[in-house]
Every structure is written in C-alpha cells, then in structure tokens.
C-alpha cells in the first residue's frame with residue numbers, strides 16, 4: 429500500500445505524521461518541489477526576518493525514523509487518475525493507492541513589479557533573500573496591507589527601517605476582517621511609525637541608480653531600497669485541474685477531504701472544502717494541520733468530517749490578532765473592549781449564538797468562543813458588550 433503526498437508544507441507533513449500515529453504501516457512518499465523538508469511558513473514574515481531560524485515542521489530525523497520517503501526538489505507534473513500514478517519532473521511515475529494533494533499557494537504577481545530589490549514572500553528561499561536585502565536597506569515599501577504585508581512592515585520597523593505601505597482599500601485587512609478591525613490595525617501600524625497610505629496603490633516602479641521610485645494612482649511618489657509585494661496568493665490547482673479533478677477557487681473537496689477523483693484527497697491552503705454547509709478555502713496554518721489529521725483518519729478507516737472551527741493568529745509588534753469561527757457579517761460585529769486601547773473582541777452573533785470572534789490582545793476570549801462553538805449557548809448583544817460579565821461564564825450557561 430502506498431500513499432503519495434504532494435506538497436512540502438505543514439499540510440502534507442501533518443498528514444504523514446497522523447498516518448503513522450494511527451498505525452498506517454504502508455509506504456508514505458512526500459513529494460515537494462522545495463529543497464527543504466516541510467517547515468513552518470508563519471515565522472517567515474516574523475522571526476526569520478529579524479534573525480530567527482527556519483522552523484522545521486518535524487525534526488529532520490523524523491522522516492527516516494518513521495519510514496517517510498522525502499522526494500525533495502522534485503515537482504509532481506501530472507496525475508493519471510485512471511492509472512493511479514503521479515508523474516514527477518525527474519521522469520519517475522509513482523503508483524499510488526491514495527494521493528493527497530497539498531500544493532498550497534503562490535504569491536499573486538503584480539505586473540511591472542519584479543526583478544532586483546522587489547520581493548515576494550512564500551518560501552524559505554524568499555525569506556532568506558528578503559532578510560539579506562533588508563539588512564542593508566533603509567527605505568522599505570510594502571504593497572498591500574494584508575497579513576503578510578503588515579507583518580513584514582512590523583518586522584522591518586523592528587529592524588529600524590523606514591516603512592511605507594500602499595493599500596488600495598480603506599484600511600489594512602479590510603477584505604478579510606472588515607474595516608472596523610482594519611481601522612484598529614491601521615492605528616497600530618501608524619503608531620509605530622509606518623506611513624500607511626490607504627486608498628492608494630503603486631502604478632509604476634522605476635529603477636534609479638541607488639534604488640526604486642514608485643508612483644501611485646494619486647500622483648504621489650515613494651523612494652525605496654526594497655519593495656515587498658504582498659497582494660495576495662493564488663491556489664496551486666493546476667496539477668489537479670489538468671488531471672480532470674474538479675477545481676474552482678481551489679481544489680474542490682467534500683467535508684471528508686475527498687476530491688472528485690477516486691482516492692485523491694486535498695487539504696490545506698489549496699483545498700476549497702465543504703464546512704458546515706458552506707464551501708470555504710482557508711489560508712491558515714492551524715486548518716492545514718487539522719485537515720491533515722482528518723484526512724489521515726479517513727485514510728485509516730474512519731469516516732470523519734472536518735468540522736473544526738477555523739482559527740488563526742497574526743502578529744503585529746506586541747499585538748496578537750486572533751480569530752476563531754466564521755463572522756457571518758463583518759459590518760455587524762459586537763464589540764467588547766476598546767479599539768483605541770488595542771484590546772478588544774469583536775463577536776459575530778446570529779440569533780443568540782456566536783458564529784465567531786476576531787480578537788486583539790484577548791486570547792482568553794478566543795479560547796472561550798472556541799469552546800462555545802461546540803456547545804449550546806445563548807447570549808445577547810448587551811451581555812457581550814458588558815465587560816463586568818465574564819465571557820466564560822456567559823457562554824457556559
């Protein structure tokens with residue numbers, strides 16, 4: 429019996445580990461086009477830029493010790509679902525009994541913004557190149573105030589750089605967390621000295637003798653020693669798509685992780701999953717890990733839907749932003765705490781039940797909501813707003 433995992437991220441590594449934990453004793457082959465064994469991507473925009481090391485998903489010796497064959501620097505180029513085999517770039521065909529696609533995402537390119545001093549960030553190699561250039565840079569321009577852009581800005585400020593962010597929306601993170609939370613994030617970055625230019629985007633980038641000059645849609649100009657483009661990422665669906673596996677905004681999977689092809693599964697950032705009746709594609713670390721556990725369970729005889737509420741975190745200087753669940757309406761969140769003081773939770777409530785929370789600096793609230801999402805509870809807007817009522821008690825009545 430051979431299970432082939434395509435992908436060098438935490439999703440593939442978590443699947444391999446959970447398969448072994450559950451006693452699967454067949455062959456596991458993990459194919460990645462990166463030279464490193466799977467590692468954690470979250471530190472790439474944080475500690476790795478300020479001097480930390482790459483963090484492996486598992487210790488290097490774990491793979492050999494657990495009989496997981498690593499095929500690194502090797503791209504999977506085609507899948508034949510009828511023959512149940514994967515073609516690798518080195519010409520090998522790997523027959524599989526189950527195929528797990530965890531191909532993740534790649535940064536969205538911005539036309540006209542590439543070449544020397546212009547960086548994108550997804551891989552360890554990208555982070556090393558960015559760090560090397562960041563050291564000697566003074567002026568850093570970040571295009572896009574999404575998670576990656578904001579975190580790189582925070583790291584660059586930590587290194588004493590002068591940082592400008594161009595963000596076409598009204599606030600950072602507006603599309604994913606709404607403008608209320610975005611405004612809080614905007615204040616945090618401005619307070620730390622980042623020049624955040626909202627409603628503005630760079631249209632051209634010109635090379636000068638000692639750097640880059642960017643011109644914006646509003647006619648402003650910014651000079652940079654380096655530019656980080658953080659304008660989103662695209663799911664790597666091509667391998668599945670060309671094999672005739674159903675794709676859309678990601679590889680389509682049911683609640684168990686199955687694709688439209690027999691014995692082909694998908695997870696992590698690339699998978700558009702059925703989750704509590706909705707189709708979602710989640711671009712966060714914890715989801716990739718947990719889906720790996722679900723798929724391993726299903727590959728070892730269980731019938732386990734993936735129902736965990738999605739949780740993520742993002743670091744902005746000393747502030748930790750966290751979210752769990754799904755906010756049904758980002759414009760209608762119930763606030764507890766103070767946006768101005770950078771300590772609040774914003775709850776999403778439907779008919780007295782919480783759907784999720786987005787929190788800044790309040791990890792206890794996130795934990796309480798995470799528990800409550802699995803249990804019956806009833807709470808009102810006024811109770812949620814009232815700080816004198818402990819949240820844990822409110823949600824366990």
Ligand SMILES: Cc1cc2nc3c(=O)[nH]c(=O)nc-3n(C[C@H](O)[C@H](O)[C@H](O)COP(=O)(O)OP(=O)(O)OC[C@H]3O[C@@H](n4cnc5c(N)ncnc54)[C@H](O)[C@@H]3O)c2cc1C
Pocket residue numbers: 434435436437438439440459460461462468469470471472473502503504505530531532533549550551576664667695696697698710711712713714716739740741742743
């Ligand atoms: C800079 C950065 C910071 C982040 N910070 C946070 C954070 O603070 N909190 C959070 O929750 N999440 C964060 N994330 C998101 C998190 O890292 C992802 O959700 C997670 O990496 C998803 O794991 P994955 O295994 O699904 O995909 P990926 O990590 O993208 O891994 C996919 C792997 O598959 C390989 N691959 C693709 N196609 C092929 C092929 N055809 N053949 C062989 N190999 C292939 C890729 O090279 C890659 O190694 C961050 C991401 C980045 C980039």
